[in-house]
Amino acid sequence: IRERKHWNSANLQPMDPVTLGLASQIDLDMEVNRASRGREQAQPVGDTLLPAALTERLVPAPEKPKDEDAELDANAVFAKLSALKSKNEDADDE
Known part of the structure; x- marks a missing residue:
């Protein structure tokens, strides 16, 4: 087995001698x-x-204060969405 000359050496796996009942x-x-x-x-x-x-x-890291006072602008929120629209959708809208 050590010299890899056994016909089935690719599939042979070393096993524990206690499991095999040898010792x-x-x-x-x-x-x-x-x-x-x-x-x-x-x-x-x-x-x-x-x-x-x-x-x-x-000690947890100090949280950054959220700017709740800033107003959300609809155009700023949907700015990337309008860039993703295809030209076909623009033609359908007209």
Whole structure:
């Protein structure tokens, strides 16, 4: 399987030996610990996430005051709408 010479190697997936019934979970854990004794702990590499204390905002951002006093002009509201009308609609309106 490791050398990819099996006739069905494209469809073979590695499986857990405990799931297959080849070993118990305790035996597997013991063998993994024994194999990792000589190795040093893996150091985290690359970027890591910032702590939540630095990223979360506890105080909400101040809201910008809305200008409710400004009057709405119908021509300003529908200015873009008139640009979207096709020429055929203009001919139908006449």
